Amino acid sequence: MDHAELQIAPPRPAHGTGASRWLALDWLRGLSIIGMLLNLTPGAWEKQYGWMVHAKWEGGNLxxxxxxxxLFCIGAAMPLSLSHRMNMGQPTAALWRHGLWRAAVLVALGLFLNAYPVFDPAHLRIPGVLQKIGLAFALALSLVLLTMRRTTGGSPHFRPYILIGATLFILASHWALLYFVPVPGFGAPRFDPVGSWPAYIDRQLFTVPHMFVWWPVDGKVVFDPDGLLNAYTSSASVLIGVLAGLAHMSGKVRRPAATAFAAGAAMIVLALALSGICPIIKNIYTATFVLFSAGFSLALLALFSLLAGLSATSVLLFPLKVYGANPLLAYVTSFLLAPLFDYSWRFAGGAASIRSAGQAALSGVFDPYAASLTFGLIYLVLQFLVLKACYRRRWILKL
Structure with a gap:
């Protein structure tokens, strides 16, 4: 296949089938999309447990x-997918076309979801989660393809040490920009939501009417948590995943779970040690946040690698595999359904939204915070039933 298209089709065995699949990665990807959707579907936005609420600025919650x-999972799967395509005889040009088209469609889809259901161009938010993923994927893929070489047999020869250098350069250059280069009108160093380079660039490039409005500072929209520079350092999260994928492919790591955990712990410790000069801030995706979050992902991957050796876990964690097999479909349908949850439906006794009615009903059984979480869990169970049917029929929404 020399071109890419958005399709519902049987999944390609990008890194093997059956037992040869990287089950731990499937589970981690599934858990990450479940976490995203649980955060997007509370019964009441103001009644969420602290671990489900994004940190306002420095630090972080679960x-x-x-x-x-x-992002880490996208990177970890990348060398496996590229190897599969190249071993099938696809030329490098086809890899470029497929990857960049995939990134472009992600950006376009993100813009559509931001516009839906109002479609008001004057207030369309331009940055977004899918846009950031698309740009980060494009940059990471470009670095992988530019440094990759083909063997005489047509198989890929990746260069992990160059990719390590590229990752360090991205993190160091982002930190140096924020720490040393004065922001016009604000100076340096600036890691705050008003005067930092990510916030300043987004205001200049996108303008305030086209930015994230839900987290104002002193009543003003000043930054976007998925802005342009955030995509730059997000590519480092993808590249760290690529390196994990390459280590897995090599088969040379004797104790992969222990190695992944040790590497993750080292990255977390390093991030905390450097937080004095580079605060851990998700909203501007600082270098220390990348290190800390990637370390967390590696630690989870290590845990899942251990669990993959236990027969009972395949049954218990099957929902993670189902969500991990169809993350784009799960994410898109959640956004498409969200307005229906908040629409004021009329009935004999008056009018109410599904969200408010569900929260009220569940609050009669649980405390308000548990009710809000339960609402999200009920949605996930219902969506799981749909995704499970798709999984059984091998209907996968993919790029």
């Missing part, structure tokens, strides 16, 4: 680890 884990 939910802040979700999106970086998904």
């Amino acid at each position: 939910v802040d680890m979700v999106a970086p884990a998904f």
Whole structure:
């Protein structure tokens, strides 16, 4: 296949089938998309447990680890997918076309979801989660393809040490920009939501009417959590995943779970040690946030690698595999359904939204915070039933 298309089709065995699949990665990808959707479907936005609420600025909660884990999974699968395509005889040009088209469609889909259901061009938010993923994927893929070579047999020869250098350059250059280069009108160093380079660039490039409006500072929209520079450092999260994928492919790591955990712990410790000069901030995706979140992803991957050796876990964690097999479909349908949850439906006794009615009903059984979480879990179970049917029929929404 020399071109890419958005399709519902049987999944390609990008890195083997059956037992040869990287089950731990499938589970981690599934857990990350479940975390994203659980955060997007509470019964009441103001009644969420602290671990489900994004950190306002510095530091982080459990939910802040979700999106970086998904980026990590994208990277980990990349060398496996590229190897599969190249071993099937696809030329390098086809890899470029497929990858960049995939990135472009992600950006376009993200813009559509931002516009839906109002479609008001004057206030369309231009940055977004899918846009950031698309740009980060494009940059990471470009670095992988530019440094990759083909063997005489047509198989790929990756260069992990160059990719390590590229990852360090991205992180160091982003930090140096924020720490040393004065922001016009604000100076340096700036890691705040108003005067930092990511916030300043987004205001100049996208303008305030086209930015994220839900987290204002002193009543003003000043930054976007998925802005342009955030995509730049997000590519480092993808590249760290690529390196994990290359280590897995090599088969030379004797104790992969222990190695992944040790590497993850080292990255977390390094991030904490450097936080004095580079704060851990998700909203501007600082270098230390990349290190901390990637370390967290590696630690989870290590845990899942251990669990993959236990027969009972395949049954218990099957929902993670189902969600991990169809993350784009799960994410898109959640956004398409969200307005229906908040629409004020009329009935004999008056009018109410599904979200408010569900929260009210569940609050009669649980405390308000548990009710809000339960609402999201019920949605996930219902969506799982749909995704499971798709999984059984091998209907996968993919790029």
